[in-house]
Amino acid sequence: MDLNLLAIIIMGAWVLAIVAAGLVMSLRPGGVAVRLSPANATTSGSAGRRDEILLGGDAEVFGNVRGRVRAVQLRPDSRQLQDVELASGLEGRAVPASAIVSADGKVLRLAERWPDSPLDEPRDDVPTLRQDATVVSAEGKRLGKLRLVCFDASSGTVTTLVVEGRGTRGRRLLPIExxxxAGPYRIATDLKASEWAMLQPFAT
Structure with a gap:
């Protein structure tokens, strides 16, 4: 077989594989954005200790790493944490928010035991905040990537998201209101692109 023809066939197969992977990602369960209910007084008035979950960071039980935080899921009506999705190798599992002991922006510490709830079928009816999800403005412009999820430790209510700006290392706090x-790969906001610079910078 002619080498040029072989190269064309290989490149064509590679392109088809990339297109197929893109279709799978767009049609996979959990790929649909879920609308959040308007913030109520309880959500916006949280004033307890702020804990921070680093997406992609380690999750530990008594110092032993149990996996990496891949995503968190919220209750759409109250914006409270519902589950934390951990990745361990090629497997994923959901850990209930009640198992969270603390989160300092580096390590998520979990209780020794919690009810098992394996992610056999990812749910597509709850808002999912996934590592590196793209955050977009009201005009549809890309603002940056999701890095951390901040929540009130006493109520479990998510208060702010930490977004790393596009083309810059600066991180800013995006109020959950x-x-x-929110879907696994895209978070839609009512923020105008021109308002990005007015958001409070995130200080570690």
């Missing part, structure tokens, strides 16, 4: 809908 500005989020309209």
């Amino acid at each position: 500005r989020v309209n809908a």
